[in-house]
Amino acid sequence: MTVSLDATLDAVLRRNPGENEFHQAVKEVFESLELLHSRHPEYAEAAILERIAEPERQIIFRVPWVDDEGKVRVNRGFRIEFNSALGPYKGGLRFHRSVNLGIVKFLGFEQIFKNSLTGLPIGGGKGGSDFDPHGKSEGEIMRFCQSFMTELFRHIGPDTDVPAGDIGVGGREIGYLFGQYKRLANRFDAGTLTGKGLSWGGSLVRTEATGYGAAIFANEMLKAKGLDFEGRSVLVSGSGNVALYSIEKVQQLGGVAITASDSSGYVVDEDGIDLDLLKQIKEVERGRINEYAERRGGKAKFVEGGNVWDVPGEIALPSATQNELDGESAKTLLKNGLIAVAEGANMPSTPEAVDLFQEANIAFGPGKAANAGGVATSALEMQQNAARDSWTFEDTEKRLTDIMVNIHDTCAATAEEYGRPGDYVVGANIAGFQKVADAMLDFGVI
Numbered sequence: 001m002t003v004s005l006d007a008t009l010d011a012v013l014r015r016n017p018g019e020n021e022f023h024q025a026v027k028e029v030f031e032s033l034e035l036l037h038s039r040h041p042e043y044a045e046a047a048i049l050e051r052i053a054e055p056e057r058q059i060i061f062r063v064p065w066v067d068d069e070g071k072v073r074v075n076r077g078f079r080i081e082f083n084s085a086l087g088p089y090k091g092g093l094r095f096h097r098s099v100n101l102g103i104v105k106f107l108g109f110e111q112i113f114k115n116s117l118t119g120l121p122i123g124g125g126k127g128g129s130d131f132d133p134h135g136k137s138e139g140e141i142m143r144f145c146q147s148f149m150t151e152l153f154r155h156i157g158p159d160t161d162v163p164a165g166d167i168g169v170g171g172r173e174i175g176y177l178f179g180q181y182k183r184l185a186n187r188f189d190a191g192t193l194t195g196k197g198l199s200w201g202g203s204l205v206r207t208e209a210t211g212y213g214a215a216i217f218a219n220e221m222l223k224a225k226g227l228d229f230e231g232r233s234v235l236v237s238g239s240g241n242v243a244l245y246s247i248e249k250v251q252q253l254g255g256v257a258i259t260a261s262d263s264s265g266y267v268v269d270e271d272g273i274d275l276d277l278l279k280q281i282k283e284v285e286r287g288r289i290n291e292y293a294e295r296r297g298g299k300a301k302f303v304e305g306g307n308v309w310d311v312p313g314e315i316a317l318p319s320a321t322q323n324e325l326d327g328e329s330a331k332t333l334l335k336n337g338l339i340a341v342a343e344g345a346n347m348p349s350t351p352e353a354v355d356l357f358q359e360a361n362i363a364f365g366p367g368k369a370a371n372a373g374g375v376a377t378s379a380l381e382m383q384q385n386a387a388r389d390s391w392t393f394e395d396t397e398k399r400l401t402d403i404m405v406n407i408h409d410t411c412a413a414t415a416e417e418y419g420r421p422g423d424y425v426v427g428a429n430i431a432g433f434q435k436v437a438d439a440m441l442d443f444g445v446i
């Protein structure tokens with residue numbers, strides 16, 4: 001890395017002490033940008049990196065709510081409005097007990113480049129709360145969402161900041177959040193939130209988009225190597241929105257998804273996951289992953305507390321959470337014949353794991369490229385809302401597929417241009433950054 005980028009990186013790390021995930025995300029992007037900065041000194045002269053690593057606005061707020069026993073509970077809410085050079089801030093809300101400022105900032109930072117890669121006019125943001133939805137009643141979830149929105153509503157809007165879902169925030173939560181927004185704002189601003197219900201402004205394919213997109217991206221990487229999904233065993237982690245629809249698209253592409261997991265452990269089903277059963281347990285009943293093995297009539301095995309990456313498979317789609325796939329897991333996967341990884345989750349592979357994948361020369365699609373289908377389809381939802389229109393499933397899925405193929409090709413071409421053929425990390429970081437940086441140059445020092 002050049003001296004000037006080192007100094008800039010040091011300053012960012014010092015200014016944001018203890019925010020480990022944010023440090024990890026910034027380091028990864030800065031490492032790729034050395035190549036770009038040596039060709040484009042104008043970015044350093046305008047301090048684009050210093051500015052891009054500093055959120056435009058950080059909102060932290062109290063979220064008080066009353067539980068079913070009448071006890072007052074207090075959580076912390078976050079919204080990081082990171083960068084609006086390309087459009088309104090756009091990015092999901094995460095409700096998970098682990099959420100803190102560093103996690104929301106890492107997600108918001110990644111979101112800037114991911115959104116840029118989609119080619120659509122959206123800036124980067126992210127938010128959430130340390131609220132833990134597990135085991136909460138419907139009433140508690142609703143009251144929490146209403147309290148969260150009571151503060152957030154003044155900061156968002158269709159041309160300002162457009163949140164969506166993430167871990168712990170699905171269609172149900174978006175419904176409660178939108179209901180409270182509509183009431184407080186006294187406006188049916190459909191374009192203020194995405195991931196909405198289909199009868200009140202949602203887009204077909206939004207539910208499927210992130211998982212479908214990750215599998216499509218993996219397929220493009222395989223094609224670039226003259227390979228395909230046909231008959232290959234695929235390891236998927238998680239069993240939430242991204243995991244379920246990754247499995248669905250893998251199956252459509254001829255692959256055999258054999259695993260799924262949650263925070264209690266994983267299941268392995270060598271015949272291929274029975275997706276109807278898994279959806280019933282996870283989407284309808286909100287149950288635990290062991291129930292899948294129990295109801296699969298002896299065909300599947302549940303491994304409590306186990307590591308899903310111990311299972312042999314050729315393609316891995318990590319779709320649960322950050323840093324879920326470490327160096328040891330990467331070594332095991334490679335030993336077991338891994339050929340490709342596409343990150344459905346955000347930053348699921350640790351830096352050591354990424355290095356090992358790249359040294360082994362397997363196809364590795366980083367999250368900001370591979371999981372961009374979700375936010376891309378959110379932007380399509382915004383387009384439909386602005387035009388008061390709704391598109392068919394086929395039309396919307398075709399647009400999603402085109403966007404994912406385009407992101408793949410852009411990353412591949414950029415990596416090639418910078419002398420790193422096949423390096424999707426460098427390709428995604430440079431291509432994503434450059435568009436934002438050029439817009440920032442046009443705006444002057446703001």
Ligand code: NDP
Binds near residue numbers: 242243261320374
């Ligand atoms: P969901 O809440 O629908 O599902 C998350 C899944 O991951 C659950 O099975 C959950 O298990 C598991 N999980 C979460 N945290 C942990 C943990 N610390 N340890 C083990 N398992 C865990 O979330 P999504 O599917 O929406 O999101 C998954 C990932 O994809 C996240 O990284 C998210 O940022 C990313 N992403 C999501 C997009 C979207 O459109 N939804 C878009 C782009 C990226 P359990 O229920 O036991 O907690």
